[in-house]
Amino acid sequence: xxxxxxxxxxxxxxxxxxxxxxxxxxxxxxxxxxxxxxxxxxxxxxxxxxxxxxxxxxxxxxxxxxxxxxxxxxxxxxxxxxxxxxxxxxxxxxxxxxxxxxxxxxxxxxxxxxxxxxxxxxxxxxxxxxxxxxxxxxxxxxxxxxxxx
Amino acid sequence: xxxxxxxxxxxxxxxxxxxxxxxxxxxxxxxxxxxxxxxxxxxxxxxxxxxxxxxxxxxxxxxxxxxxxxxxxxxxxxxxxxxxxxxxxxxxxxxxxxxxxxxxxxxxxxxxxxxxxxxxxxxxxxxxxxxxxxxxxxxxxxxxxxxxxxxxxxxxxxxxxxxxxxxxxxxxxxxxxxxxxxxxxxxxxxxxxx
Numbered sequence: 448x449x450x451x452x453x454x455x456x457x458x459x460x461x462x463x464x465x466x467x468x469x470x471x472x473x474x475x476x477x478x479x480x481x482x483x484x485x486x487x488x489x490x491x492x493x494x495x496x497x498x499x500x501x502x503x504x505x506x507x508x509x510x511x512x513x514x515x516x517x518x519x520x521x522x523x524x525x526x527x528x529x530x531x532x533x534x535x536x537x538x539x540x541x542x543x544x545x546x547x548x549x550x551x552x553x554x555x556x557x558x559x560x561x562x563x564x565x566x567x568x569x570x571x572x573x574x575x576x577x578x579x580x581x582x583x584x585x586x587x588x589x590x591x592x593x594x595x596x
Numbered sequence: 597x598x599x600x601x602x603x604x605x606x607x608x609x610x611x612x613x614x615x616x617x618x619x620x621x622x623x624x625x626x627x628x629x630x631x632x633x634x635x636x637x638x639x640x641x642x643x644x645x646x647x648x649x650x651x652x653x654x655x656x657x658x659x660x661x662x663x664x665x666x667x668x669x670x671x672x673x674x675x676x677x678x679x680x681x682x683x684x685x686x687x688x689x690x691x692x693x694x695x696x697x698x699x700x701x702x703x704x705x706x707x708x709x710x711x712x713x714x715x716x717x718x719x720x721x722x723x724x725x726x727x728x729x730x731x732x733x734x735x736x737x738x739x740x741x742x743x744x745x746x747x748x749x750x751x752x753x754x755x756x757x758x759x760x761x762x763x764x765x766x767x768x769x770x771x772x773x774x775x776x777x778x779x780x781x782x783x784x785x786x787x788x789x790x
Contacts, residue, residue, distance in 0.1 A: 491642050491750035504715070505750055508741055533652075533748040535645035 470507070472514050481517045484526055485510055489540050497540055635779075644756075644767035645748050651682070651756070651764060652746035656736035659718035667710050667736035674762040679788040681709045681781075682756045683732070684744060686716040687724035689752045695771035699731035702777075707785060710734040714752050715741045757781070759788040 472478040485499035492503035498510050509530065516526045530538050542548045581589070631637025646652075655668035665671075672680065683699060685692040699709055711732035713721035718737055725732070738744050747756065750769065757766035766784050768776060 494640060505741075505745075508745060512745065531645070533645060533745060534750070535643055535748070537642045 470510060470514070472518055474518075477517050478514075480523070481510075481514045484513050484517070484523060487527070487540050488513070488530060489538050491534060491538065641769065642748075642750055644764070646756075646764045647767065649764055650762055651758065652743070654743040654746060656712065656738055656743055658735055659713055659716075659721050659737035661718055661722055662735050662737075664730075664732060664735040667712065667734045671710070671734065672758050672762050674760070676708075676758070676760045676762065678706070678708060679760055679765070679785055680758045681707060682712065682758060683709055684712045684714045684738075684747075684749055684752050684754045685721075685724075686714045686752045687720040688716065689714075691771040692724075692753045693728070695753055695773065696728050696731070698772045698774065698777055700729055702781075703731040703733075708733050711736070712744070713737045713739075714744050714749070715739060757784055757788070 472481060482499055486497045488498045488509065490496045490498045490501035490503055490506040490509075492505050493501050496506075498506040498513070512529070513526055516529065521529075527539070536542055536545075536548075542551065544552050628637055651669055651672050653669050655670075656666055658664060658666035667682075672682070681699075681702065702709055709731050711725075711734065713735070716724075716737070716739065718739075721735075721737065725735075741749075747754075748767075753771055755768045755772055756764050759765045765788060766780065768780070772781065
């Protein structure tokens with residue numbers, strides 16, 4: 448029984464909210480475009496899902512708007528700016544680069560830079576910790592050891 | 597044994613760095629918590645893209661059976677006698693019940709409050725107002741919820757303050773409480789009434 452349930456779970460696959468065929472556009476290439484756009488747009492109700500994944504009513508309305516505009520032949524940029532005009536940067540899952548998001552976008556570079564500095568520092572210390580030259584007494588003792596059978 | 601003696605300042609800096617980072621993070625966290633408490637920081641809040649702009653172009657019908665005038669963008673253009681509060685609500689919305697007494701109080705103070713019933717059946721919206729009292733001087737119905745999207749609405753209740761020149765000055769997503777009126781809406785109304 449449990450195995451059956453597990454198989455069923457596997458078979459169900461990703462639970463796309465957009466399972467309602469009535470929502471989809473008849474033209475598959477347009478539907479593809481609408482989906483790609485929808486995945487870039489944040490659902491403002493659940494906030495960590497795209498409108499394509501969300502089951503919220505507002506997300507459904509926004510999906511419908513995206514599909515209407517795609518079907519009407521509007522470009523990707525026009526569709527995105529339609530929603531950006533109404534909901535601001537928040538609706539974009541990929542935040543734009545501006546003064547407010549500069550630190551966010553710079554974080555990977557800063558982290559990489561800090562890591563590089565750390566590695567360089569550690570390497571320099573390793574070379575600095577190279578063994579000091581042997582003193583005369585040590586050299587004599589080592590020579591003595593070498594002579595032992 | 598020949599470990600190079602490390603620079604004491606370097607050691608101190610290496611020890612201090614994590615402390616400094618932790619201190620900085622703690623300070624940032626404290627600021628966030630304080631902001632959450634005072635309401636100045638809301639990680640879930642969607643800032644309105646319409647602040648400082650005129651409301652979008654729209655014309656909504658009155659809900660069937662209502663005897664109040666409907667609402668269109670033309671009613672919110674400049675030359676208003678007083679600043680106006682546009683309130684999106686629904687009879688199915690619980691926080692709308694919470695804020696309702698505040699809207700009634702605003703009405704008693706003479707603030708024009710225009711209502712938009714969002715995704716609500718006309719009979720339900722009118723029933724809600726008949727039961728609890730009607731704070732609105734204009735009442736429109738946005739049953740498909742499309743005009744609401746032009747306003748950037750993402751939930752009900754949501755309220756927009758329009759100044760006398762017809763510019764959106766303030767947006768409040770969530771119920772208007774006594775605190776909201778005392779801290780934000782009251783002072784804003786006084787400022788924009790002048």
